[in-house]
Amino acid sequence: MNITYVHASKYGNGATVAKRFRDVMAAKGITVDVAHVRQADPQHLPPADLYVFSSPGRMGKPIGVARRFLRRVTLPAxxxxxxxxxxAAPKPDKKSGQLPSAESLDRWQRVRPIMTELLDAKGLHKVGEDRILVTGLRGPLEDGWETKVDAFADRVVAVPGLLD
Structure with a gap:
């Protein structure tokens, strides 16, 4: 069983998350090949049982290099x-001190929906998603991010028929 994990880390946060995911899966006996989008060929990705894609958000969207990569990905339907x-972790309003509502966040944070749209248009099948929050422009990652990655890995392994 193997997984190909392609990330578009800009400040190293995505690379850190990818390394954690690889280490967690290795403990389960699953091989994870990690590559940055600049080193991966979207039309010749290595064969894998699962592909994991990652991008940081910029202005509520995946960064440009990630969007271009996903548009060119060639995998069987x-x-x-x-x-x-x-x-980016939500920041409290300067006047009220309250965090934005879930509806407001969904309206402005469209990283995963845009990535999903690009991949679903190719006939690929999404089996899971999650996000790790970054508390500043360049980091650090949110408290407890390791636990979120561990839980994501557990959910992926539990998908029926995926990694049998």
Whole structure:
């Protein structure tokens, strides 16, 4: 069983998350090949049981290099994939001190929906998604991010028929 994990880390947060995912899966006996989008060929990705794609968010979207990569990905229809993104943590309103509502966040944070749209248009099959929050422009990652990656790995392994 193997997984190909392609990330578009800009400041190293995505690479850190990818390394954690690889280490967690290795403990389960699953091989994870990790590559940055600049080193991966979207039309000749290595064969894998699952592809995990990751991008940081910029202005509520996946960064440009990630979008261009996903537009050029060539995989057979029905290929399973998952998303594990790094997105900016919501900041409290300066006047009220309250965090934005879930509806407001969904309207402005569209990293995973855009990635899903690009991959679903190719006939790929999403089996899971999650996000790790980044508390500043360049980091650090949110408290407890390791636990979120561990839980994501557990959910991926539990998908029926995926990694049998």
């Amino acid at each position: 029905g290929t399973p994939y998952a998303l594990l993104t790094t997105e």
